[in-house]
Amino acid sequence: MLVLSRKKNESIVINNDITITIVEIRGDKVRLGIVAPKEVPVHRQEVFDIINANRHPEPISAPAPVIVKPAETTERV
Numbered sequence: 409m410l411v412l413s414r415k416k417n418e419s420i421v422i423n424n425d426i427t428i429t430i431v432e433i434r435g436d437k438v439r440l441g442i443v444a445p446k447e448v449p450v451h452r453q454e455v456f457d458i459i460n461a462n463r464h465p466e467p468i469s470a471p472a473p474v475i476v477k478p479a480e481t482t483e484r485v
Contacts, residue, residue, distance in 0.1 A: 414430045427442070427443045
């Protein structure tokens with residue numbers, strides 16, 4: 409994880425087309441302004457998790473495999 413320090417009204421740029429600006433700092437909360445192309449989805453983490461969970465539901469666990477042992481044979485000599 410890259411950790412950067414920014415002050416109010418300072419920005420970071422990601423991949424030349426996404427800009428994140430610190431809009432306001434109040435106590436332990438930071439307000440961010442994000443400028444990104446319309447085709448780039450931007451979500452809060454909790455919203456992203458819900459969207460992703462709906463898109464990829466938990467797999468249904470398969471029943472345990474049944475192991476069949478071959479019947480013992482008796483050889484006659």
